[in-house]
Structures are given as C-alpha cells and as structure tokens.
Amino acid sequence: MKHVFVFDQNKCSACSACMMGCLDQNDTDIAAGDVCFRKTFDTEVPLADGSTYFAYISAACMHCVDAPCITACPVGCLSKDPETGFTVYDNTNCIGCKSCAMACPFGAPRYRTSDGKMVKCDGCNERVKNGMKPACVRACSFGALTCVTEEEYKSGVSGQACNAMIDQMGLRKK
Amino acid sequence: MTELERKIKAKIPGEDTGIEVKRSLCAICSPGHHCGVDCYVKDGTIIRVEGTQDHPYNHGKLCTKGSSLRNYVYREDRIKTPLKRVGERGEGKFEPISWDEAYEIIAENLLKVRTQYGPSSAAFFSGYCKWYRPILHRMAHVFGSVNFATDDSTCVTAKILGDKCTAGCGAGPDMAHANTFLGWNFDGYYSSHLSVAGVQKLKERGGKVIIIDIRDTPAAKNLADIFLKINPGTDGALALGMAKIIIENGWADMDYVEKYTYGFEEYKALVQQYPLDKVAEITGLDPDMIMEATRLYATNGPACTNYSASALVHHINGFNSHRAIVCLSALTGNFDRVGGNIPNPPTYLHKPAGFATREHEFRSNRYPENGPEQIGAERFPVWNALYDEFQAVDLLRQLEEQKPYPVKAIMGFGMNAKMLPETDKLLAAMANNLDFFVDTDLFLTMTAKYADIVLPACSSVERGELKAYQGGYLTFTKPVIEPLYESRSDVDIMCDLARKMDLDDDLLKQGYEACMDWIIDGCGLTVADLKKSDLPVKVPIAKWPAQAGKVLANGFKTPSGKFEFYSNAIAKIDPRLDPLPSYSDSLADQNDPETREKYPFYLCTGARLAYTLHSRIHEVPWLRSLRPDPTVEVHTADAARLGIKDGDWVAMSSPYGEIRMRVKTTGRAKPGILMAIHGYTEANVNELIGRNHVDPYTGFPGFKGMRCNIRKVQEDQ
Numbered sequence: 001m002k003h004v005f006v007f008d009q010n011k012c013s014a015c016s017a018c019m020m021g022c023l024d025q026n027d028t029d030i031a032a033g034d035v036c037f038r039k040t041f042d043t044e045v046p047l048a049d050g051s052t053y054f055a056y057i058s059a060a061c062m063h064c065v066d067a068p069c070i071t072a073c074p075v076g077c078l079s080k081d082p083e084t085g086f087t088v089y090d091n092t093n094c095i096g097c098k099s100c101a102m103a104c105p106f107g108a109p110r111y112r113t114s115d116g117k118m119v120k121c122d123g124c125n126e127r128v129k130n131g132m133k134p135a136c137v138r139a140c141s142f143g144a145l146t147c148v149t150e151e152e153y154k155s156g157v158s159g160q161a162c163n164a165m166i167d168q169m170g171l172r173k174k
Numbered sequence: 175m176t177e178l179e180r181k182i183k184a185k186i187p188g189e190d191t192g193i194e195v196k197r198s199l200c201a202i203c204s205p206g207h208h209c210g211v212d213c214y215v216k217d218g219t220i221i222r223v224e225g226t227q228d229h230p231y232n233h234g235k236l237c238t239k240g241s242s243l244r245n246y247v248y249r250e251d252r253i254k255t256p257l258k259r260v261g262e263r264g265e266g267k268f269e270p271i272s273w274d275e276a277y278e279i280i281a282e283n284l285l286k287v288r289t290q291y292g293p294s295s296a297a298f299f300s301g302y303c304k305w306y307r308p309i310l311h312r313m314a315h316v317f318g319s320v321n322f323a324t325d326d327s328t329c330v331t332a333k334i335l336g337d338k339c340t341a342g343c344g345a346g347p348d349m350a351h352a353n354t355f356l357g358w359n360f361d362g363y364y365s366s367h368l369s370v371a372g373v374q375k376l377k378e379r380g381g382k383v384i385i386i387d388i389r390d391t392p393a394a395k396n397l398a399d400i401f402l403k404i405n406p407g408t409d410g411a412l413a414l415g416m417a418k419i420i421i422e423n424g425w426a427d428m429d430y431v432e433k434y435t436y437g438f439e440e441y442k443a444l445v446q447q448y449p450l451d452k453v454a455e456i457t458g459l460d461p462d463m464i465m466e467a468t469r470l471y472a473t474n475g476p477a478c479t480n481y482s483a484s485a486l487v488h489h490i491n492g493f494n495s496h497r498a499i500v501c502l503s504a505l506t507g508n509f510d511r512v513g514g515n516i517p518n519p520p521t522y523l524h525k526p527a528g529f530a531t532r533e534h535e536f537r538s539n540r541y542p543e544n545g546p547e548q549i550g551a552e553r554f555p556v557w558n559a560l561y562d563e564f565q566a567v568d569l570l571r572q573l574e575e576q577k578p579y580p581v582k583a584i585m586g587f588g589m590n591a592k593m594l595p596e597t598d599k600l601l602a603a604m605a606n607n608l609d610f611f612v613d614t615d616l617f618l619t620m621t622a623k624y625a626d627i628v629l630p631a632c633s634s635v636e637r638g639e640l641k642a643y644q645g646g647y648l649t650f651t652k653p654v655i656e657p658l659y660e661s662r663s664d665v666d667i668m669c670d671l672a673r674k675m676d677l678d679d680d681l682l683k684q685g686y687e688a689c690m691d692w693i694i695d696g697c698g699l700t701v702a703d704l705k706k707s708d709l710p711v712k713v714p715i716a717k718w719p720a721q722a723g724k725v726l727a728n729g730f731k732t733p734s735g736k737f738e739f740y741s742n743a744i745a746k747i748d749p750r751l752d753p754l755p756s757y758s759d760s761l762a763d764q765n766d767p768e769t770r771e772k773y774p775f776y777l778c779t780g781a782r783l784a785y786t787l788h789s790r791i792h793e794v795p796w797l798r799s800l801r802p803d804p805t806v807e808v809h810t811a812d813a814a815r816l817g818i819k820d821g822d823w824v825a826m827s828s829p830y831g832e833i834r835m836r837v838k839t840t841g842r843a844k845p846g847i848l849m850a851i852h853g854y855t856e857a858n859v860n861e862l863i864g865r866n867h868v869d870p871y872t873g874f875p876g877f878k879g880m881r882c883n884i885r886k887v888q889e890d891q
Binding site: 010011012013014015016017019020021023024025030031036044052054056124125126127130132135138139141142143 | 180181183184185186222223224225234235236237238241242244245363364367368370371374390392395396784785795796797799800840841842
C-alpha cells in the first residue's frame, strides 16, 4: 500500500519533536557532525503590508513520485519501494559524489561525514511495512505531520493538503 | 541485509528481534505532566522511546523534550558514583567514594549541625524532578527542621497563593463546555502539548479563542480569533480595564456577584481608575481590540480562562495581576460553573485524579513543635502564613546575615541555585557559610559542584514510583533498565539516610513503598495491586470529571466563605499590602531617570520554547543541536538601530551583572523587549536579576520584567 506524508502548517509550531523522533529512530550521530533527516523551520516572512507572517514548517524527503535523485545516482543506490512508494536506498555502492543531493530540490539526501556515504529519510520504510507510523509522525503531538495511505489521501486529506500548500504560498488574505 | 537484520535496524519490537517494549514515564518536566512512555529495550539498553498509546493521560503523545528521553537518560556525563569533594567548593574536584562512606559522612555532618546549632539550621531542598518531595518534606520535619523548600519558591506558588486569597482554591478551564477560551499567556505548543487538542476541539465546534501574550506564538497564529499582543507586565491593568467595561456595559453576572462574592464595591471603585484610553496606553493595545475581546469574553459565555504557572507571577506586580484576572471569572459568573473554571483539587503531587490522599498529612503531621520561624517568614508573611515551605528567595539573605539564626547545612536533591536571583552570590554565601552541603543529582551541575558530597540519582526509567493521573488513575511504575552505574533512586537514598541517622519515624525507615501505601490508604488499591499492571489503574473511589458547583454550594475556602475581590487574608496577615488586586508598574523599583537611561530595555527571561526547560535539558545533545548557543531575542528594529546582526554576540547588563548571549533578531515581541532563554550555566540570565526585585506579596522574583541593556561584543571578548 502506497503511503503519503501530509503536512498541515496550521497545526505546526516547529516544536521539533519530529526531529527528536527521527534522531531517536535513526541513531544519527550529532556529535560526529551528522544532521537530522528532518528539519523544522521557525521563519518570519515580511509581508507586503508591513506585517510579519510567522511560518512553522517541518520538512524532510518529499518522496517524490518522479524522484530526481533516483535518476541522478550514477551507481543506482536509490529506488522506489514498490510496496510503500517511499524513496529508499542501499548505499553499499555509494561513491559519495553527492549527485543525489544536487538533483534534489529540497536538499533531502545528506552526506554522512563518518563514512563518506549518502543517507536520507526513507520514510521509516521498515516501520511502515510493519504497520507502524514513521518516527517523526509518531512524535508529532499536534496532528501537523501525518502519514496516510494513498487511498486515504485521495479520499479527503488531499483537500487539507491543498489548503496547506495554498497557505504556504501566502495567497490567502490574513 | 536479511529481513531480520532490516527489522533489527528499524527497531521493530518482537521475539525475533529481541526488542521488548517496557513501560515507564518521562520525568523531564514538571509532575503536572509526566507522560507515559514505551521504552524499546534490547539487551538491557533502551534503543528508542515513544509515547504509550494506551496511556490514559497522554494517549501516545510526547513533547519535544520527552521525545529526547533516551538522549537525556544516556547523557555521557551522568554521575557514576558517590563523590567526595577534594578541591575548593565550586571547583568541581571530587573523588569517588562508596555509598557506605557517603552515608557515614552525611549522617555525621547533619547530626553535628543539629546538635551544634539546632535542627532548623539544616535546610532540606528539593529541585527537579520533584517526585520524591513528600518523602524529603517529611524527612526534614522528622529530622527536626522547619526548613523545607523547593523550586516552588519561584514556580507556580504565587499563582496558587493568589487563588487561595481570592477563591480559596485554584480552578481549571472546562474546555469541553466553554464557548470562549480566554487564553491568557496560553502557549500549550511550548509548555503543555496535551492542552492544544482541547482548544482545537473548541474551535472545531465553533468556540472562540482569545490569546493574550507579549509575543507572537504558535497559539496566536494557529488558534486565536483575537490576539492581544500586550506590553509585558501590564496584564493586571488590562484585567482591571476589562472589569470596568464589563460592569459598565451590564455584562457582569450581578446575581452571582451578590450571592457568591465579597468586596465588590471596593473592587468596583478600583476598576473605575482604569478607563479604556488609559488601559490602552499602559498595555499598548488598540482600544477597539480590548473592547472586542472583552465583549467576546463577557457575552459569549460560558467562558473559561487559562491561568499560567509563571508567565505573569514572574513580575513584581504578578500576584495582583493574577488575582485581577481570576476576578474576571467571578465577575462574569464563570467560576465553578460549567464551561467556566472548575476547582479540581490535586490528588497527589499536583495531579488531580478525583480522590483524596493523605499526602498533606504525610508531609506535615510531623512538623516540629517549638521550632523557629521558617526562613523568609519575616520578609514574606503572606507566603509564610499560607504555604508549608520556606521561601528560598530569602535564603541568600539569611546565609549572609545569619539572622534570625544561621543556616549551616543543606541537604539538597536536584538543588539548583540558578533558579534564584544573583546566583553567584548565593553560591558564594553557601560556600562561605555552610558547614556541610550534600546534593543528589544525575549530573554534576553548577550547584552540585559546591557540595561536599554528591550522590548519583537514577532517572525515572531506572526506578519505580507512584503517580496519579487525570481521569481517576494511579500507577506504580517498574524500572525498564537497571540503574546506570552506581546510581540509586532518590527515595531509597532518603530512607537509607533516615535509617542511618536513626530518625524517629518507622514509616520512613520502612521505605518508599510503605510510605506510598500510607498515603493512598483508603483508595481501594495498594502499591502491590498497582504493580500488577503496566498501565495506570482506575481507582475505585475516584470521581471524575470534577463537577461544577460544589464550591458555590458549600462555600469558598476563604475567611468570608465567598469569592473575595477584597482579600481578608491579606488584610489580616500584612497590613502593608493592598487587599485589592491593584495595579502597579512592573519596573516600579527601577524607574528613576538614571536607571531608565542606562538600562533602556525590558528584559523578559524564561519565555518558553518547546525544546528548553529551565536548566534541565540545555546539555542534552539532540535538544542542544536545535539552538546551540545561549540566545537572546532582539527586535529587528532595535538590532538595526544598534548595528547588531542576527548571530552576533552581545553583552547584556543590569545593575547586578553582565552575561554574553547570541542574538536572534525577530519581530515576535515588541521593540524594546529582550527575550532571553534562562538556565544556561555559561550565560545565567538570573545573574541580572536583583535579589530585592521581588513581588512583595510572595517574594517571587521579577524574572520576566527587569531593566537591561545590550551592546555588541566580539565573540572572543
């Protein structure tokens, strides 16, 4: 069953619990300079009328349907999991060329300094296959970050996601 | 990678992976929360933590702090053995000793002070994580000392006393039945993650939300229908101004006022002094917005209010500001009414669970007869009369002056001098005047470095403890891993020492579980019953939820038996203080022209972020990575004027000290306000707060309102 991450910025506070969940799940070595696969943003956007918009955002790999990182990799590390639809990887053959990171519009693939290999958010693929939520979603207390099946997404959540994206584009009157 | 290897790497619990899910609770923050956690354990080590889905309190949810629990528990700098000081106090030089030797030294020195100076010259102090407080409290009294204090000296108690002097008790918002939520200083996103869902639900059914705060917060953005971005320290003036509007427009519930309240005429006369234009000027708010918010609150009832533990009462006018806000609830007939604020007394350790325990008797029925007055009694009479702990804000003075009697020993558990103004002076006074200081903690904190003996405590997941939860529940947790290194449970240390000193109390000597059985006696369950379940158990006699109207029917626990706009207790205890919730400037003690000119900024410390909590988690690597440096938020316009850029370092100064912090430029608060995160050892902002900059009613320091200046410095200066 294909899965989709949905982010509702009207519920986010950039509290970063999602990041803690991610670090806990992936044993990310902060001390060695490695960084979390997910990142929150607490950003102030100056608006045309002189006021400020306070944006709270959580972002990681978008698991694009047509993921440019997959085609960018010269040694075929990246692929789509046919079951979950997540963009997964096996970095055994990774040569550390960073082509994937350069191809990604969101900068999701990360270069791990300790072994010179690429790592990224795999949507907690194994957890989801075992009927569990991705770690970041599990850690979100406010319902800002959810992970639903494609069917659930299509049957209503998409409207919510669309709203969130319109909000993020700043088109709505305040 | 094999299928099994993939599952192990992904930490999937199961017999095949050898990963077991064990239950405990997170005790990083205040016992008012303490969410249930699932610890994924493999080979005796926690490899992952999640909130417990079936837990009746948090239903699987954890906040940012709780989500980092594994990183907190396994911090590399945990204290590993009991330590004996070998260097100077504060130097941090210790040598490991055995538990037996530590107990020997502690018992000998405490008993020596008791003999030489009297038992109350030994003070007992509890900081975080607070769960062992009833044991330590009783121990202080059994030892013979009147002096037990906690971080309640600067946290929440001013609000509790304000409630006591007004309504006789506190009351929580009845979110499920309210039409309007007055979210005064409400930011659940940062400090009370489980409270957000209630506000979201209220909005979904068409309820209205007013948020009052000095900064733009996630609550202001995501939840507010009306957001009042108020000048800091002026909330009391706003509350009085709102009262005037409510009375004049006929929105007051006069039947309620006549039947259930005391002192209305005096209160009415007070609020007359706060016309809308004056209030707008003081608060910096648009008069139309004040009007609109007041109309919504008073006419779209029932309306409930958020009362914050510290946002308001950390001003020197905070006690009265809080009272003035509580008064609005009675004025509009919302106190102890459905959809308003309903009293819900705590069952155990601040947690309401719908039944009574013998916690208070356990703590206080051995209070020493014929002892001296508690520390701080003379300076803070209201506190002394109404609260059963000493006011630690006065500890510095008493250590220095040794009057009315010397303090010569402190037995601390998680003691944290950074919670008090002029921290360095307090630590110096402790170093110079104490004969003996023992502290127990997980980490060698700034304060622990001044101790003669330091004992290693274990964390919540390494011990068992009794805990009450909303909904009518009790639990007794079991350790999910062995205590790390040689650490021990705080309560076991206390009971061991009670035996070592041969204190006259069989209950303490029997140990923690016997004490807890004594406290919950009569509830229908015992510790043994509770230990059979991994989840909180419904208590047979618990009545939940709290029903509105009990106080209205049975009378308020105040001298008049009514809700007191005019506090008879204050009038009786301290004639120097106004019994009415009158308003005064939050910088009243530093408004002379010279101080104004030298320190033009309004410093507000301790405003919450989701990933900081006092000094508890600044050294947790995952959380620290989110904000690596001690930070002060400076308004973008002020920064531009002073030539300060985002990321620059500044020196922050007050008449009491100077610290360095990194600047984050922002438009969240108004220009002229500095918002500093507190609790850093290397940049302890409480050094800037003067020891006498306190609320005269409670002794609470003005942490959130202090004059200050900044200047740009080079990082290496």
